[in-house]
Amino acid sequence: MRLSRYFLPVLKENPSEAQIVSHRLMLRAGMIKQQSAGIYSWLPLGLKVLRRVEQIVHEEQQRAGHIPVLMPTLQSADLWRESGRYDDYGEEMLRITDRHKREMLYGPTNEEMITDIFRAHVNSYKDLPLTLYQIQWKFRDEIRPRFGVMRGREFLMKDGYNFDLTKEDALHAYNRHLVSYLRTYERMGLQAIPMRADSGPIGGENTHEFLVLAETGESEVFYDSQITDLTFGDRQIDYDDHAACAAVLEEFTSRYARTDETHDEAVFAQVPEERRKSARGIEVGQIFYFGTKYSEPMGATVVGPDGSRTPVHMGSHGIGVSRLLGAIIEAGHDDKGIIWPEGVTPFHVGLVNLKQGDASTDSACEALERELSARGLEVLYDDRDERAGAKFATMDLIGLPWRITVGPRGLANNVVELTNRRTGVSVELSASEAVSRLADVYAPVFAAAYKP
Amino acid sequence: MRLSRYFLPVLKENPSEAQIVSHRLMLRAGMIKQQSAGIYSWLPLGLKVLRRVEQIVHEEQQRAGHIPVLMPTLQSADLWRESGRYDDYGEEMLRITDRHKREMLYGPTNEEMITDIFRAHVNSYKDLPLTLYQIQWKFRDEIRPRFGVMRGREFLMKDGYNFDLTKEDALHAYNRHLVSYLRTYERMGLQAIPMRADSGPIGGENTHEFLVLAETGESEVFYDSQITDLTFGDRQIDYDDHAACAAVLEEFTSRYARTDETHDEAVFAQVPEERRKSARGIEVGQIFYFGTKYSEPMGATVVGPDGSRTPVHMGSHGIGVSRLLGAIIEAGHDDKGIIWPEGVTPFHVGLVNLKQGDASTDSACEALERELSARGLEVLYDDRDERAGAKFATMDLIGLPWRITVGPRGLANNVVELTNRRTGVSVELSASEAVSRLADVYAPVFAAAYKP
Structure with a gap:
């Protein structure tokens, strides 16, 4: 590309509205332009990096055997009433009324809709295991959007959903996602540490967040310093191998690493003092196992080997695609500007x-x-x-x-x-x-x- | 891909809600699932074709020197007040109020926002010519959505915008788009005929629609049958060459071809009778030149060679990406199902x-x-x-x-x-x-x- 024919509107001055370095540099490098609070246009350079990040996420999802779909951004409120979340979700959900006075919403996540797709089309345990994912724009009406694409309102997220006959199979899907996420982040030049987390409004018993250590992180994190020595590298993992995936989970989660939400001083105290670290982290992904929380109320069942119907075991698994650009810049810059890892450079x-x-x-x-x-x-x-x-x-x-x-x-x-x-x-x-x-x-x- | 591991929920029965063959076949082939009126999920097979179509559009836009950006789906109402279209647009615009009671809308098109990006970043005629485009989801709250993805409410569209110093340059951009569109549709195995059309709410003096002839088309069209003998083929066109692009426009638009909106019986009567055809057509794209209609009220000006500021000459150019899947199927199927052209087959x-x-x-x-x-x-x-x-x-x-x-x-x-x-x-x-x-x-x- 010739710069004379490109559109790269770099700024000489530091934009006053940007409080953190990634936001400042994305504006200065002509990557994004704010259109409303927490809503951005992606200018050519920013879009190019966004597409690289997206491509890595797609490839690693498909390498793990997950199948891409694409759900619409707008959803019917009725679907969310089935799970009970329409009333629970609060003001972060952007509620919309169409010309026929039907209640809609801009999807902040898609557990209900993917469960609806599943129940409409899958009937037998023979069609399992199945993991469907998408990379699609979401909206959460943050009360105070800030930090550029790190906490925007309209944001790009990969959300994937596994459907399994048994809890054991669903936990393998959980482990498989953890492995695929480790590969994903490393290809972007990031170290993202899986930490035990709180499940929040998605619900469920098992969940890990992936955090990139950075001074500007929103979460306080506590960890055993040995964890930062781990790398996934270019291991060849058979994603169908339950034991192999479980071993990676064990390796990457057996050392203490928690966000402030789940931090436990008594357990942390057992880590040798010189290895006890606290820092700040940027959340770039989260995996959940939540069993039959959605399949049961929404009637997503399959006929099992014994001929009886059972609700499927599910989990959901997210990667913050647009926010990753902020995290990558927070982790790689100097006083002259951005330093892209080779895996995502525009x-x-x-x-x-x-x-x-x-x-x-x-x-x-x-x-x-x-x-x-x-x-x-x-x-x-x-x-x-x-x-x-x-x-x-x-x-x-x-x-x-x-x-x-x-x-x-x-x-x-x-x-x-x-x-x-x-x-x-x-x-x-x-x-x-x-x-x-x-x-x-x-x-x-x-x-x-x-x-x- | 092994079918045993894929998600291809084909239907044996003809879905009763589908009135036209493309809608019926997309449902039966497990390509889409309706989520609300005029709002669809893209299942794996449908998404794969959508991505192929999108990829061809991207490639042909970039071959023509156009630069990709990505604007958000939600826009501020204030931006549309600047052009005067907020009040004019009517009920097809989905209006939204956020938690802070700010008026927003789901973009049905993006003339205002791209003009805002331009005026914020471009100051000199030296940065022209410039054409920015995106492929992004749009929403038009159709009163009666129907025909599947052919007239959906949430739909994927390529919209591109040229910025030029003079009317002459802007008309070259218009011609360049026409050439790139001819290549685009032919790569998808489609014959799309440029027809003189009406400008509607986008405005402007010059506009052509591209129509695929099909019995189920919404528009009645009138044309000289010689036009269906034209093919673009694999000509090598220098997109910077004004004369070469103008010659293609002349070749493809000099014969009579109009939609019912602009049809003129008196002019049509001059076509030899045996070549006078009327048929139905599906609109798959439209190009516009509208001069300073947006740049003037919104203050999108550049400093010209003589040092004075002038509003830029603009046009906008759309391709209905998701609706193209319907058009391709309408043009290629038999009683057993779909017949994909090799250029877009999943x-x-x-x-x-x-x-x-x-x-x-x-x-x-x-x-x-x-x-x-x-x-x-x-x-x-x-x-x-x-x-x-x-x-x-x-x-x-x-x-x-x-x-x-x-x-x-x-x-x-x-x-x-x-x-x-x-x-x-x-x-x-x-x-x-x-x-x-x-x-x-x-x-x-x-x-x-x-x-x-």
Whole structure:
């Protein structure tokens, strides 16, 4: 993409309304624009990252065998009366009346609707296990929306729902989600720690939240420092293997890690003192097992092997897709701007032409752009007639992990400059070496992709 | 994908609520489920086609140089007061009040919001031309939603907006959209005819609708039969070339083709009688040039080359993404079910195992599944323990353009059966010949893709 033809409205000033760094940087980097309180437009750069995050979530859900569906944003109030939540939900639910005076709502979550889909179409235990998920816009009418996309009102969420014949199978679905979530967050360059949590209005007995440690987190968390040494890595897990998934759950949840809602000082005191940590965390996902809480009142039953009907065991599992962008920036930035992990960067590399209009630097840049593209790398080419300093500042602000700088002096020696955004280290090498270096850097990112 | 692990709730009975064939077939093929009047869930098969259609729209927009953004579904009423449309829009606009008693609405279109984004960020003619587009859910509170996704209330639409310094540039943007739309529809296997139309509540002087001819169309259309001989094909058009785009517009709009809103008997009478046709059509897109209708009241101006501020010239351009699925089915089905064009089929090929559980047919099917996937072809493998007739009926209903049938008798002669859904013609060939035949069939589909 040529910057001269792109729409990247970066701001020079710090927007006064932004209290936290991710909100500030998303506004400054031209990623989002506020339209109403807690409601944002996604400008091209922000949308590109949102789509990368979404794509990783899709791939890891499908790798785990989960099937995508898409439910509408608006729902009928009657459906929520069946579960009893219409009256319980409170003011965060945006209630709407249509022209025929029918009561509707903008879905804050979808347990009722997915249960309705299930009961309409599934009849036999032979069709189980089944996990359906979607990535769709939700609305929660927060009384004080703040922190940009971290606590917006209209937000993008992945919500998935498992349907199983037995509690044991449903707990395997729970474990399977935990494994898939660990992979998901690591592909985004995040460490998200599963912590025992409170179930809130979704209900249920088992639930874990996934938290990214960050100073600006809304939750206070308490944990055994050994937990931050765990990584999932590129383990090959058979998602149908109950024992293998249970072992991962055990490994990642046996050490103390809780949010303030479930924190227990007496249990925490048993952790050796030097490993007892408290910090702040950003919630980026949550998994629930809630058994027959929805299937029973809503009549979502299957005929079992013995011929009798039983309500299915369910759970629901969410990932805060739009809020993840905030969390990723909170976890990766410096005073110059954002530093994207390679797994989610909007463009793989920025290309800076130090002497726009000079025939040889222009043609060297165009050749680099072609060769990088041919290796599957997306390039943002700053082809504007601007000072070098302004071009560097824009690249630093928007946070592409790698930059190639091309100028007449380097070209005279057959070199370009390759700069790492995180370390700031630059090396001079030939254009073709720069291309193959970057292809190597991104090879594991491309290899991590899942094609169903 | 193995059918035993998929969620494909096909219906045996014809649903009584569906009046037209596309609605009936989408319900029967387990593509959608109605949740409220005019509001649907997209089940896995339906969602897969929706994503293919969406992907083609994205690719053709980006090929034309248009930049994707994403605006929220909910908008502030105040923004619509600036253009004067808040009071004009009528009952189709879903009006919402939030917990702080602020007036909001579910966007039926986005001229106001995109103009707001533009005026906040663009200041100079040097940043033009600019076309921003999105594919996002919209809501229009139709008094009588009907025909499934063809006239739903919550629907997915591509809406794009051009910003240009002069009327001449804006008319080039109009022409460019027309060209990109012709490519878009043809990639979906559709002939969509641009017809002069009425501008309705969007406003403006120039507008064309794109109509697919179908008996169930809502509009009566009148046209010169020569127009149905035109195809865009795989012409390489430089979208920056004003003359080239204008020539395409001239070619595709110089013959008589109008909806009943703009039909003129006197002009029509000049078409030779044997070429005068009337039919019904489904509207699948519309392009508008409306000049400064929104930029002037909303203050979307740029500093021009002479240093003075002028309001930008705009147009808006829509494609009915979700309704396209209905149009494609109306244009392609028979009494057994849907017949997908290869460009949008949910799976490229269906694989039917005639003797599930038999070691050699199972392993032949699994080998085929692997080899087809290795060629980039998505396979729906019916691995259920069902009668052949039931498997064929399901494949015919869901409309995959190709089917491979594997049975013990064929395997004894080293052949499988390759069947074309549209013609019904089957040929026997070796498994590897079937794979390369299909790879050849889909090569032009894959080649038509655009990677930015």
